Amino acid sequence: MAIVFQKPKALSDVPLHYCPGCTHGIVHRLVAEVIDELGIEGSTIGVAPVGCAVFAYNYFNCDMQEAAHGRAPAVATGIKRANPENIVFTYQGDGDLAAIGTAETVHAAARGENITIIFINNAIYGMTGGQMAPTTLVGQVTQTSPYGRKVEAQGYPIRMSEMLSTLEGPSYIKRCSVDSIKNINDTKRAIKKAFQNQIDKKGFSLVEVLSTCPTNWGLSPVEALDWLRENMIPHYPLGTYKDIDAEQKA
Amino acid sequence: MAKRDRLSGNEAVAVAMRQINPDVVAAFPITPSTEVPQYFASFVADGKVDTEFIPVESEHSAMSACIGAQAAGARTITATSANGLALMWEMLYIAASSRLPVTLAAVNRALSGPININNDHSDTMGARDSGWIQLYGENNQEAYDNLIQAVKIGEHPDVMLPVMDCYDGFITSHAVENIELLEDDEVKAFVGEYNPDFYLNDRENPISVGPLDSVSHYFEHKRLQAEAMKNAKKVILEVAAEFEKLTGRKYGLFEEYMMEDAEIAIVVINSTAGTAKEVVKSLRAKGVKAGLIKIRVYRPFPVDEIVKALKKVKALAVLDKCDSFNAAGGPLFTDVTSALYGRADGIKVINYIYGLGGRDVKTDDIEKVYERLADIAKTGSVGEIYNYFGVRE
Numbered sequence: 130m131a132i133v134f135q136k137p138k139a140l141s142d143v144p145l146h147y148c149p150g151c152t153h154g155i156v157h158r159l160v161a162e163v164i165d166e167l168g169i170e171g172s173t174i175g176v177a178p179v180g181c182a183v184f185a186y187n188y189f190n191c192d193m194q195e196a197a198h199g200r201a202p203a204v205a206t207g208i209k210r211a212n213p214e215n216i217v218f219t220y221q222g223d224g225d226l227a228a229i230g231t232a233e234t235v236h237a238a239a240r241g242e243n244i245t246i247i248f249i250n251n252a253i254y255g256m257t258g259g260q261m262a263p264t265t266l267v268g269q270v271t272q273t274s275p276y277g278r279k280v281e282a283q284g285y286p287i288r289m290s291e292m293l294s295t296l297e298g299p300s301y302i303k304r305c306s307v308d309s310i311k312n313i314n315d316t317k318r319a320i321k322k323a324f325q326n327q328i329d330k331k332g333f334s335l336v337e338v339l340s341t342c343p344t345n346w347g348l349s350p351v352e353a354l355d356w357l358r359e360n361m362i363p364h365y366p367l368g369t370y371k372d373i374d375a376e377q378k379a
Numbered sequence: 380m381a382k383r384d385r386l387s388g389n390e391a392v393a394v395a396m397r398q399i400n401p402d403v404v405a406a407f408p409i410t411p412s413t414e415v416p417q418y419f420a421s422f423v424a425d426g427k428v429d430t431e432f433i434p435v436e437s438e439h440s441a442m443s444a445c446i447g448a449q450a451a452g453a454r455t456i457t458a459t460s461a462n463g464l465a466l467m468w469e470m471l472y473i474a475a476s477s478r479l480p481v482t483l484a485a486v487n488r489a490l491s492g493p494i495n496i497n498n499d500h501s502d503t504m505g506a507r508d509s510g511w512i513q514l515y516g517e518n519n520q521e522a523y524d525n526l527i528q529a530v531k532i533g534e535h536p537d538v539m540l541p542v543m544d545c546y547d548g549f550i551t552s553h554a555v556e557n558i559e560l561l562e563d564d565e566v567k568a569f570v571g572e573y574n575p576d577f578y579l580n581d582r583e584n585p586i587s588v589g590p591l592d593s594v595s596h597y598f599e600h601k602r603l604q605a606e607a608m609k610n611a612k613k614v615i616l617e618v619a620a621e622f623e624k625l626t627g628r629k630y631g632l633f634e635e636y637m638m639e640d641a642e643i644a645i646v647v648i649n650s651t652a653g654t655a656k657e658v659v660k661s662l663r664a665k666g667v668k669a670g671l672i673k674i675r676v677y678r679p680f681p682v683d684e685i686v687k688a689l690k691k692v693k694a695l696a697v698l699d700k701c702d703s704f705n706a707a708g709g710p711l712f713t714d715v716t717s718a719l720y721g722r723a724d725g726i727k728v729i730n731y732i733y734g735l736g737g738r739d740v741k742t743d744d745i746e747k748v749y750e751r752l753a754d755i756a757k758t759g760s761v762g763e764i765y766n767y768f769g770v771r772e
Contacts, residue, residue: 260417273420
């Protein structure tokens, strides 16, 4: 029988632990496809976060290092500086990248570290059971904002891509979504560019991927995709926030 | 009037917090302590407390916010576990040295690495020299009772130190047990108002908190801190006596279980004490003079009292759910043996490291410890002092 569809080589053949309908699986696959297509499996090193993607080291078929919560960009910096020939990426959620590890994120970007960051933004802390994140939308119900996030008490959701794009350090910052086939294809192109930039020694690249958390949002997978489109995209507009290639052309 | 209920340890602690009604709670979620601020957030949202709840971005900020709030004259409580406590490390010392009686529910979990979410005591044991009072509890009732007492102990004018209410992750934090709760007004009356002598923005008495303390005064301030920890022992017992009047539940520096005529004994902390008491009971039924000491107050360490309780024992095993990596023994073992040295020499003492990263602790394991103690008591031959049980070698 002819094989018409298979897992990328950079993805190990084990069941994912993610909840049904969670979009982590899609983004894992996109990263793995890019690693395959760029032929960098043997030289790629990943850094896993704390959060739902904590077991990423089980899924990516490359050497992986587990970082303490939020420290992945600093750990990745160390790996990359020690061996600049390796392709080094981090895979982090919003609790890791935009809360406890904000300092590491900002300073790795400011230094223009030649690493690739995949940032999963699902507007909630997933692994600990659905508490409010810095990315939680105003009015969004979570375990620690049971009547919705209130600006007076908890402030505003943080837009990481916009904030980081004000720095001179990064070479590429793009926000994507995996809510539709078109957007999944766009996300893959962005991830590929973020890895290619590293190969080309262009410096810090970050792809923010708007993702769903059906379990902690209390929605079915399909409803969760609708919720993402109707609520997250208006607050977190998709698009390229920084691209030194485009700047040079302009 | 006490109320009987069925609650998990985390829920019981959150209820205690609701009854205390602190001015500020700042927290960041980490398993297995997450539920404490989570339950509490619902009390805040439902208007059941007057607390300012701050869902900060990390434990580093959680403890910093607690320090700021407490310095501003607010009664402040937070909760954490393992790496969350480790991320607070810098601030733990600052809270203690600034004499800010923050209360912390420390839900014991193995400290990374390797990363592990299950129970042992490597998190709070590592903080044993941070200047915090440490209370440990065997079950949900003790976690609840200790939190209420912690507030009153820490805020006592002779103490003014932060306090950790330590209890075992999952085993105590998540298991649901019967519990006796106090009425809300009883708790409020017991803890009273927090009225510190010094606080920020007291216009009559302007102060700075945490300024540079150089060669001329640093040592004296640390000496005062050490004195406060000595004072704490008396205050802990006074608060326990008052708590007993209210509840009928008796608390000391440690619990002595069948120690009166014990010839062999173990010293243990937290939930394993429950398992070990079953073993003591069955050994007693066979005529073995076995006993147990469960430490409640680890900081300050009850040196004189523990010597008095142990001096008639022939052979003793100290059980540590944490390793010190000093190639000699666990932290509790070090404290117990240094207490005995020169005060009750001649007792044969061995150490077992057990249960790391949530490894199950069975009555069989503890029976074997007592069997070895019986052999040591009989032969006088100690053998290896630094041991492990429950690990593949």
